[in-house]
Amino acid sequence: MASSLLQVSVVAADQEVWSGAATMVVAKTSEGEIGILPGHEPMLAILAGGEVRVTTEDGSKITANAAGGFLSVENNNVSVVASAAELVA
Amino acid sequence: MGAQLRVYRQKIRSAQTTKKITRAMELISASRIQKAQARVMQSTPYSRAITRAVSAVATYSNVSHILTTEPEKIQRAAIVILASDRGLAGAFSSQVLRESEQLAELLREQGKEVVYFLVGRKANAYFSFRQRPAERVWTGGTDQPVFETAQEIAGAVLESFLRDYADGGVDEIHVVYNRFVSMVSQVPHVVRMLPLEVVEGVDEPGEDEVLPLYEFEPEADKVLDALLPVYIESRIYNAMLQSAASEHASRQRAMKSASDNADKLIRDYTRLANNARQSEITQQISEIVGGADALSSAK
Numbered sequence: 001m002a003s004s005l006l007q008v009s010v011v012a013a014d015q016e017v018w019s020g021a022a023t024m025v026v027a028k029t030s031e032g033e034i035g036i037l038p039g040h041e042p043m044l045a046i047l048a049g050g051e052v053r054v055t056t057e058d059g060s061k062i063t064a065n066a067a068g069g070f071l072s073v074e075n076n077n078v079s080v081v082a083s084a085a086e087l088v089a
Numbered sequence: 090m091g092a093q094l095r096v097y098r099q100k101i102r103s104a105q106t107t108k109k110i111t112r113a114m115e116l117i118s119a120s121r122i123q124k125a126q127a128r129v130m131q132s133t134p135y136s137r138a139i140t141r142a143v144s145a146v147a148t149y150s151n152v153s154h155i156l157t158t159e160p161e162k163i164q165r166a167a168i169v170i171l172a173s174d175r176g177l178a179g180a181f182s183s184q185v186l187r188e189s190e191q192l193a194e195l196l197r198e199q200g201k202e203v204v205y206f207l208v209g210r211k212a213n214a215y216f217s218f219r220q221r222p223a224e225r226v227w228t229g230g231t232d233q234p235v236f237e238t239a240q241e242i243a244g245a246v247l248e249s250f251l252r253d254y255a256d257g258g259v260d261e262i263h264v265v266y267n268r269f270v271s272m273v274s275q276v277p278h279v280v281r282m283l284p285l286e287v288v289e290g291v292d293e294p295g296e297d298e299v300l301p302l303y304e305f306e307p308e309a310d311k312v313l314d315a316l317l318p319v320y321i322e323s324r325i326y327n328a329m330l331q332s333a334a335s336e337h338a339s340r341q342r343a344m345k346s347a348s349d350n351a352d353k354l355i356r357d358y359t360r361l362a363n364n365a366r367q368s369e370i371t372q373q374i375s376e377i378v379g380g381a382d383a384l385s386s387a388k
Contacts, residue, residue, distance in 0.1 A: 011138050013236045013326060015131045031306050044142055045306035046315045070316060072142050074303075081138045083236060083322065 004038045008054055008078045010064045012085035017064060024055040025078050027071050042074040051088075052080050063088040091369045097362035101355055108351035114177065115344035118337045121232070122272070125334035129269065132330055136323045143285075143320045145303055146313050154310065155251070156317045157285045160260045165202040167224065167259040168192060169246060169282075169325075171266035171332040172209035174231045179343035181267060181275070181336055182211035188277035189265040196263075204259060206246060208329070224249065232333050239326035246325075247318055250283050266328045267335035273342065275335035282324060285317065 009019035025036040028049035036043075050067035069082025147157065170189050172182040193203045205223045207213050209231045216223050225245055230238060252258025261283065268278035305312045 009134065009138075011134045013132060013135050013239075013323065014128065016134045029306050030311075034306070041304055043304045043306060044145060044312055046312060070142065070312070070319075072138070072145070072303075074145075079138045081135060081142070083240065083319065 005057060006036065006038050006076050006078050008080070010052065010054075010066060010080045010085055010087075011082075012066075013083045017085045018054075018062065018087060021057040022054045022078075023057065023059075025080075026053040026055075027051075027080065029071065036073055036078060038076050040073050040076075043072070045071045047071055047080070047082070050082075091365060094362060094365045094369060097358050097365060101358045101362065104351045104354040104358065108348050108355070111344045111347040111351065115341055115348060118341035118344065122334060122337040122341060125232075125330065125337050126269070129327070129330045129334055132323075132327060136327050139316070139320050139323050143313075143316055146305070146309060146316060154313045154317065156283060156313075156321075159284050163199075163201055163260040164254050165204060165259045166196045166261040166263065167204050167206060167246060167249065168196075169206040169242065169262065169264045170208065170212045171264070171328060172207070172212035172215075172231070173332075173336045174210040174228060176211060177343060178336055178340035181339040181343075182209065182215075184277045185265055185267055186212065186215055188279060192263060192265060192279055201261070204249075206242070208242065231329075232336055234326070234329035234333055236322075236326055239329055240322050243318065243322040243325050246283070247321060264325065264328055266332045267339070269331045269334040269338065272338050275339055280324075280328075282321060285320075 005021045005023065006025060007019075008022045008025055010017040023038070027034055027036075027045075027047055028051065029045040030048040031045075034045065047066060047069050050065045052064045052066050052071075054062045054064065056062060064080065064085055064087050066080050066082035066085040069080060069085065072079050072081070168189050170185060172185050176182070189205075196203050205216065205221075207216060207223045207226045208228075210228045213223070213226045213228055227238060227242060246259075246262050249257070249259050250262055254260060261281065263279055264282050265277060265279050267275045269275055
């Protein structure tokens with residue numbers, strides 16, 4: 001794929017916690033840790049551990065806590081969805 | 090002061106105090122509508138993401154799941170009624186209750202037993218006054234619903250959905266709530282939540298838009314297992330938020346017309362009071378004149 005960035009959004013039940021462009025997303029699913037780079041195939045996974053690490057466009061890292069949610073990837077759009085999610089500083 | 094005049098003055102004062110209250114409630118509701126609407130907006134990304142995911146699983150994989158398959162025979166149906174905690178909101182609670190009575194009637198005609206889950210003190214009062222049983226009741230916080238309540242409700246209805254008919258479980262779940270159409274229009278709305286008719290409204294993929302071939306982790310049915318309860322939660326939460334926004338809008342309108350009505354009453358009574366005062370004065374003058382006449386002719 002030509003575009004080399006992921007559009008990531010971290011969404012909680014009552015608000016959108018974070019959204020923006022990223023180069024990599026690392027999350028822990030029920031099967032183990034998974035890293036998502038641009039061009040990843042469409043996927044739907046259940047998150048096990050809460051921590052989701054996002055490496056943003058400019059190289060800084062963001063950690064979000066999204067326990068008991070799921071992760072969906074399609075066309076370089078990544079959504080991390082959980083009933084309660086928050087950014088960890 | 091004449092008796093008549095005193096009565097009018099009293100009525101004016103009483104209308105004025107009522108107006109102060111209704112005006113205050115109107116302003117409070119007006120300011121809360123904005124917040125309630127904002128919360129509906131803020132929850133949209135979540136429900137959109139979930140709806141998309143559920144539709145992806147449902148359309149791509151052909152797993153059949155207990156939550157999506159229609160039972161052969163529906164014997165008992167549950168109705169979840171979202172009303173309000175407090176009155177003074179016009180027809181808000183009564184229109185929801187009326188709608189659910191109609192739905193219950195329809196379901197009974199189809200030979201189904203009906204059980205109720207009630208949200209809001211008004212719904213509870215309606216049922217307990219008629220001494221009708223309700224499966225479960227939640228009260229408090231209908232004007233500012235929190236996600237935890239939605240989870241609790243979703244948990245309770247799912248639990249009774251998964252139970253067998255023989256153990257008092259239900260085969261079908263309907264939700265009745267006031268949908269927020271606009272500031273001036275809130276209509277009672279019925280959705281059948283379970284068994285799921287997957288994906289209506291929100292974000293239906295277009296005819297030509299093909300959903301991508303998903304990889305599931307773990308298997309598709311496990312993902313569906315985890316996803317569907319969440320989907321129900323988010324649908325119920327959305328309904329609760331809409332209901333809250335409708336409640337405020339409905340209360341604002343009701344209180345506005347109450348204030349206007351008080352204004353009109355005050356105006357009418359002021360006219361009458363003026364009339365009474367004038368006729369009192371006229372009477373006094375004619376009494377004085379009459380008295381003076383009598384005195385002068387008696388000399």
